[in-house]
Amino acid sequence: MVSLNDSVSALSGVGPKRVTALKELAIENINDLLTYFPFRYEDLQAKDPSELTDQAKVTLKGTVAAEPVVTRFGRKKSRLNFQLLLDDHQIIPVTFFNQPWLRDQMEVGHDLVVYGRFDAKRQSLSGMKLLSSANGAMGSIYPANKEIRQATIKKLVVAAYDAYAPTIVDLIPEPVRVKYRLLHRQQMIHDMHFPADAVAAKAARRTAKFEEFFLFELRLQIMKQQDHTLYGQELTYDLAQLRAFITSLPYELTGAQKKVVNEICFDLKRPVHMNRLLQGDVGSGKTVVAAIAMYAAMTAGVQTVLMAPTEILAEQHANNLARLFADFPVNVALLTGATKPAARKVLLPQIANGEVNLIVGTHALIQPDVHYRHLGLAVIDEQHRFGVNQRQALRQKGAQPDILAMTATPIPRTLAITAYGEMDVSIINELPAGRQPIKTTWIRSNQEANMLQEVKTQLAAGSQAYVVTPLIEESEAVDMKNAQAIYQRFQAEFEPTYRVGLLHGRMKNDEKNAIMAAFKANEFQVLVATTVIEVGVDVPNATLMLIYDADHFGLAQLHQLRGRVGRGQKASQCILVADPKNQLAIERMTTMTTTTDGFVLSQRDLELRGPGDVLGRKQSGVPDFKVGDPVADINVLSVAQQVAKVVVTEPNWAEQPANLAVAAFLTTTAHQPTTMD
Known part of the structure; x- marks a missing residue:
């Protein structure tokens, strides 16, 4: 009996070598293959040249008007030229490079569908591939690797769907599917791979996102439920x-x-x-x-x-x-x-x-x-x-x-x-009484003289300052400020009136602890450091935070660094020194100066950089979803979470008729969600 859990080796033409290549793409069984969805589509619908833009990828349909000619030049290089007569009697020259074998598929007077890049100035087409009229209006484009070509993936998907379509059952409970106007799973999988048009592709993707989020959240809710049923310690406190x-x-x-x-x-x-x-x-x-x-x-x-x-x-x-x-x-x-x-x-x-x-x-x-x-x-x-x-x-x-x-x-x-x-x-989500908001400003490096004057003002008032750099020492690879150079510069600027300390990650723990203790005791008035001070350091007398090359840090990290000041009763400020080279970095600097709300900043950081960069790729805890984007599709994710919660809180939920298919699916699939626990 065939099953979606069958190995891909069940398909014709999939031997041990191809099994290994597919495994590299996380495709091990038929379900993996059928849910290995295209990441985009090419519009293969035949167009009229009059409505085309220059260098657009297009499909043209016509008749071979003259005998194709293959010209060979260089080693293993060739050019195939022919003329395509369109329905409006316009002739378009078509050229294929290094595909001489296509000559055998062309015959004068026969119809042909050609996909390629249009040159508006020359009114010609640089051919990329020949299409059959059965290709449909949308061409699926899959992620591939050097071990397995996209054409092979497409061929295997077709074979898998033809053989296993009858075994595809709905995983989303019927009441939920109807309520949210979702497609049946068989239809969704078909239209993800072979959509008739853009509308069908969009509807299929909407259902695919919901199903993916729903299965993920269902697993999490089951884990949570199991965790709550574990016998714990009943701590009867006084x-x-x-x-x-x-x-x-x-x-x-x-x-x-x-x-x-x-x-x-x-x-x-x-x-x-x-x-x-x-x-x-x-x-x-x-x-x-x-x-x-x-x-x-x-x-x-x-x-x-x-x-x-x-x-x-x-x-x-x-x-x-x-x-x-x-x-x-x-x-x-x-x-x-x-x-x-x-x-x-x-x-x-x-x-x-x-x-x-x-x-x-x-x-x-x-x-x-x-x-x-x-x-x-x-x-x-x-x-x-x-x-x-x-x-x-x-x-x-x-x-x-x-x-x-x-x-x-x-x-x-x-x-x-x-x-x-x-x-x-x-x-x-509430700060203790008496905590003053930290004033944050952003300056360019050519305004550094004014910043140094502010440091002197703060030190003269009896306060202390942090100075943060992204690097410990000079690097040939990147042009950024380093702690060693800034330390020497600040020593020359402020000593002997004020003492300057240095702290970085390469120091031994005893040395780091001694320096932090000295700074806390006000033996140093300025502490030049790397992000080793990002977490937990508490010096109430420090009122000024300077961050060099601030555009090289994420918003969450900048917010953590900023939080090292403002821990006493004095007004505090954070000065970001940055010369951002792109709009993304400019947005980060602007955002830092407009809000001190960590939740607002973390959401913005997520939108700008993605979850893996916000928390660190290995421990972000956020899986690489196939079709859903947890940031862009947060509303779909939220609904899926709520639905999953409702499902698992039903008594004997896995035995309810509407949930039998998804319960069986979760039991037989080995994929578990990646979490930080």
């Missing part, structure tokens, strides 16, 4: 103790923080595994929310950990949490790769016996020799900087500990629906 801790904080929580705390505490009490993403803008107060969650867990008698991506950030978190919990029964420890062997030897038994109940660290937290007495809650800071393996290893350190992932890179709705679709999402 409400009186928790309220006492919140009351001890030196500030009132914002409304957004209170809402998120309630969401997290509700999850902690449930006997199911929490998998929650906490996202909020720079300075929105995520860390104090995490501290409240961790204290709630600790009053229930379990240990908590906070994992950060860098040692600098981990140490900063440990110091801040130690201050917050100074008057409470919390024993905070720091465990990173920089922890000395002697200190580590003392600390590990304390973690294992529960003497330490809050451990802050980096990847060191998940090393094989680190054992916890009872891990109940794991907080992951800057979630997108950790991969799948680290997350899984942390979960395996306890009996399904609750997970609270945090990110200061606001995730636009598109990425939240795709990369984090299986997680519950909490958002802090």
